[in-house]
Amino acid sequence: MVEKKINTVYDVVCPFCGTLCDDLEVDVNIKENLVVEVRNACQIGTKKFFSSNPSPHRYEKPLIKDNGTFKEVSWDEAIDIAADILAKSKRPLLYGFASTECEAQSKGVELAETLGGILDNTASVCHGPTLLAEQDVGVPTSTLGEYKNRADLIIFWGSNPVHAHPRHLGRYSQFVRGYFRKDGRNDRFIIVVDPRNTHTAQIADLHIQVNPNEDYELMNGIRAMLRGVELDAKMISGIPIEKIKELIKILKECKYGVIFFGMGLTQSLAHHRNIDTAICLTRELNDYTKFLITPMRGHYNITGANTVFTWNTGYGYSIDFSRGYPRYNPGEFSSVDLLMRDEIDASLIVASDPASNFPAASVKNLFKHPLISVEPHHTPTSENADIILPAAFAGIECEGTAYRMDHVPIRLRKVKDAPGECLTDREILEKLILKVKEKLGE
Amino acid sequence: MPEIKLKLKKQPDFPLEADVISPDNLAGKSTAEIKNLELYVANEKTTIGEFFSVSGKSGDAKELKIIIDGNLSKVKRIGEKMTDGEIIINGNVGMHVGNQMSGGKILVNGNADDWAGAMLKGGELEITGDAGNYVGAAYRGFWKGMGNGVIRVKGKVGHEALTWADGSVVAKRFPTLYCGSAGSFLGMHGHGATIVVEGDVDRCAGADQVKGTIVIKGKVSRLLPSYKKIGEVKEIDLFNGEKITGKFIEYSGDHSVKKNHNVIDKKTNKVKISVNGRLYIAA
Structure with a gap:
């Protein structure tokens, strides 16, 4: 009988980012105890598996x-x-x-x-401010599977999943086909709010280029305008009022919306107060439609x-x-x-x-x-x-x-x-x- | 009048937690007894006698005056939950001075660190220098912050002063802050606070304020978009009955709060702007 050299482990969970993809396949050289191939993972996750192999970068003794x-x-x-x-x-x-x-x-x-x-x-x-805000005002949230199957409006606020959570878009939020979103990307409207023209913004349907550190004012204005308050200002955080009105129409008319936010909110000025008002906005949008919010956790x-x-x-x-x-x-x-x-x-x-x-x-x-x-x-x-x-x-x-x-x-798995x-x-x-x-x- | 003098003998290596130093705890005790009262430094217990020299004579908490000398910037929680008497601090003081006190008076002749007078329930806290962040604020996760009492800061207060203030005209509870100037998010989530600022204020004053009065005699770096201008006024009535005169522009808000912008005038079918909090900025 030929001795088995390579063992393939299926359904491995990727221990890199908060998306925790659970569909990886890892080939392990049993004899030498090395990871030789990783399938389905993003580049970062793949690198992490390979970095576990013995190398000058790895400590092996106290x-x-x-x-x-x-x-x-x-x-x-x-x-x-x-x-x-x-x-x-x-x-x-x-x-x-x-x-x-x-x-x-x-x-x-x-x-x-x-x-x-x-x-x-x-x-x-990183997301400590999120916890502070949740303690102050609570949080309407759900699991990623719900978003995958139901959400037709996705907002990435101050987060850039293309780089930070590469498979999030494919597994839960953008390209994936869900039970009620049979056409995948075409069934979803993607909004990115970010001061920079990130790679996520480039594949979005709408990019709101807010001034750095002025997210609080923008959300504050949206919350007031949501109920028909006519504001004195003509421009909020670099966004003209007309554009905000369009945005509010989109928010109100969606069937199931979700805000994913990242360090752009938690670690810019105003920190937990950004999240505080984002949660209040989500809560108030539920008077018109279904809206939820989830932090994009890093580790x-x-x-x-x-x-x-x-x-x-x-x-x-x-x-x-x-x-x-x-x-x-x-x-x-x-x-x-x-x-x-x-x-x-x-x-x-x-x-x-x-x-x-x-x-x-x-x-x-x-x-x-x-x-x-x-x-x-x-x-x-x-x-x-x-x-x-x-x-x-x-x-x-x-x-x-x-x-x-x-x-x-x-449950995380052991591969080697x-x-x-x-x-x-x-x-x-x-x-x-x-x-x-x-x-x-x- | 009974008076106890404490003098800091040496600087602690780590913050010293002195929540035991309040007229309530020191009342009726001899100097020897006071010296044996427990303090905490890092994960060890110590005593007042270890760090302070104690002199004077104690008496009834109501009349007791505690005078503390030295640089107390590493001493936390002086006057925590005190109900009566007086504390005079000559020097800078650390975090949480006079937090949750419900009566009596604290005078700080110097600067105070963060959380000074946090969740005050009554009494008076006066700081002649600057104060840190979260002056009179609610602790993390509390929905009811400062309920009553007065905080006076001559200099600047940091960010998020008087968050979640919980005043009531009916119950005659008026949480009040007088300060020289203030950082961002002044009076956030306010429910009936009175704040008078002599100088300038950073961004987002009165964010999410449900009711309350904020008077700013200087400038605001960035006014929240959800505040609506009402007009000019020459006299302002505060909740506690005081009057302030001068030329001010009156704003109502915060209109982003659901409770506030829900009120629609039946005659004009427009959002009523006369019910919610007020922000006055010098014209």
């Missing part, structure tokens, strides 16, 4: 910084030193968790509570991080355990603000790279204190870490649960084994919790 250079150590030694740093610190920051599975996130909550530290995830620098399991943190502590992100019980206040306990004010003395970064995304001043303060990085790859954060704990890729090298951007949990001595994020955090508890005498 490393500790010694006089500026990394030296390989055993897992026991690495965990012991890491636990020592955490147990001795008074205000440790646990950050990241967006690109790992829910079980590991849950362990992160346990560790933060044991340490009396601060727990934060990457929503703090594949950031929705899961918010969900897991919420069912464990009551809050989605920016949680402080320093007084023994969870408290929540973005701005006070969110990572960037803490680092800007230099209010931490150690950090554990799990599956994230704040050094590439945070403001330079806060990254400087992050590097000032002991930094433990749980990370499969070389990143600017891990390169400046004191301890690197090599992790397996969740969704490629270990199983787990992840939440899609519409809060649908999907992790190289070297890599452990899963969950195992690493479990080891840390045990060691920390031992050191704290619990």
